[in-house]
Each structure stands twice: as structure tokens, then as C-alpha cells.
Amino acid sequence: TVSKTGRALLAIKENERVAEAFGIGVTTYKLLAFALSGAIAGLAGGLYAFRGELFSDKDFQDPQGFTLALLFVVMCVVGGLGNRLGVVVAGAFFGLLGQLLDKLFAVGWVHDAVVHVPVLNGYYGPRKEALASLIGALLLLQTLLFNRGGLGAQLAPVSRWMTGHRFELHPSAESGPAAVEGSSVRA
Numbered sequence: 514t515v516s517k518t519g520r521a522l523l524a525i526k527e528n529e530r531v532a533e534a535f536g537i538g539v540t541t542y543k544l545l546a547f548a549l550s551g552a553i554a555g556l557a558g559g560l561y562a563f564r565g566e567l568f569s570d571k572d573f574q575d576p577q578g579f580t581l582a583l584l585f586v587v588m589c590v591v592g593g594l595g596n597r598l599g600v601v602v603a604g605a606f607f608g609l610l611g612q613l614l615d616k617l618f619a620v621g622w623v624h625d626a627v628v629h630v631p632v633l634n635g636y637y638g639p640r641k642e643a644l645a646s647l648i649g650a651l652l653l654l655q656t657l658l659f660n661r662g663g664l665g666a667q668l669a670p671v672s673r674w675m676t677g678h679r680f681e682l683h684p685s686a687e688s689g690p691a692a693v694e695g696s697s698v699r700a
Contacts, residue, residue, distance in 0.1 A: 587649045599665020610645045
């Protein structure tokens with residue numbers, strides 16, 4: 514929200530009619546946002562095809578593809594909608610979760626517990642991705658019920674501190690133009 518484009522998009526998000534009254538070209542900025550999101554989605558699809566070396570439209574039609582698409586949504590919600598740092602951290606966590614679980618269950622006593630406990634064996638036996646999906650679902654519920662801002666809201670004090678501000682768990686409300694910038698004015 515530092516640039517003119519960021520402020521315009523924020524105003525359009527709050528109320529299109531008020532943004533248009535302030536002289537913002539709503540159609541132009543909506544088209545810009547649509548084109549930019551399409552370019553980012555295209556880049557993500559290209560990286561996905563490059564990593565997998567094969568691509569088919571059926572990748573997202575079978576249950577495994579649907580699970581992958583759902584995982585992307587869970588990453589964004591758990592990371593915190595509208596918070597880039599939280600989404601990147603949540604994406605890294607969910608991207609590495611399968612490998613972390615493989616390493617954890619390779620440890621001797623943990624492996625023995627998995628084999629002898631039927632519930633764990635059912636979740637981490639033949640279908641290893643089921644446990645990662647269960648962890649994702651539990652984190653999604655935790656985020657929706659108790660932590661509306663997602664992981665990004667929890668990381669905000671640390672990221673502010675890393676940029677040179679005072680460390681505050683609950684920053685005081687700002688006064689002046691910054692306090693009004695994200696207001697919810699309705700027309």
C-alpha cells in the first residue's frame with residue numbers, strides 16, 4: 514500500500530464506488546489485478562510442469578490432483594490471507610511436511626509406535642500423504658477458529674522487529690493517515 518497502485522487497489526477492495534468517486538479508474542485497476550494474477554498463476558503452472566517433467570489436464574481431475582489443489586488453498590489460509598510472509602512460511606512447511614514425517618517415522622522407537630498403534634499405522638501405513646492431509650486439516654481448523662490472521666499475524670511482530678522497529682506483540686494503533694488508509698468507509 515506504499516505505491517499509488519497499492520493504494521488504488523486497497524480503495525477498490527474497500528468500496529468500488531468510493532474509489533471511483535476519488536478518480537480511480539476501477540476498470541483499469543481490476544484489469545491490471547486480473548492480468549497480474551493470471552501471470553503469476555501461469556508462472557506457477559510452468560514451474561509445476563517443469564518440476565514434474567510431465568503435465569496433463571488430468572493431473573487436477575483425479576483425487577490426488579484435487580488434494581494438491583486443496584493443499585494450495587490450505588497453505589494460503591493457514592499462512593494468512595493477504596500476508597506474503599505467512600503464506601511463504603506455510604508453503605515451505607507444507608512442502609517439507611512429507612519429508613519431515615518420513616524422517617520422523619524412520620527413527621526406531623517412533624517406527625515401532627507406528628507399527629503397533631493401529632490408528633497411526635492406518636494414517637501412516639499404506640497412504641503416507643493421509644497424515645500430512647490430517648495435519649493440514651487440523652491446522653486449517655485451528656486457524657479458522659482461533660487465529661483469524663493465520664501464521665502471518667503471528668510472524669508480524671518478529672518481521673517488524675527485523676526491519677528495525679521496536680518489538681511489540683500488540684502494536685498501538687497508529688494515528689494520522691496510516692490509520693485511515695485501511696478504513697472500511699461505505700458509500
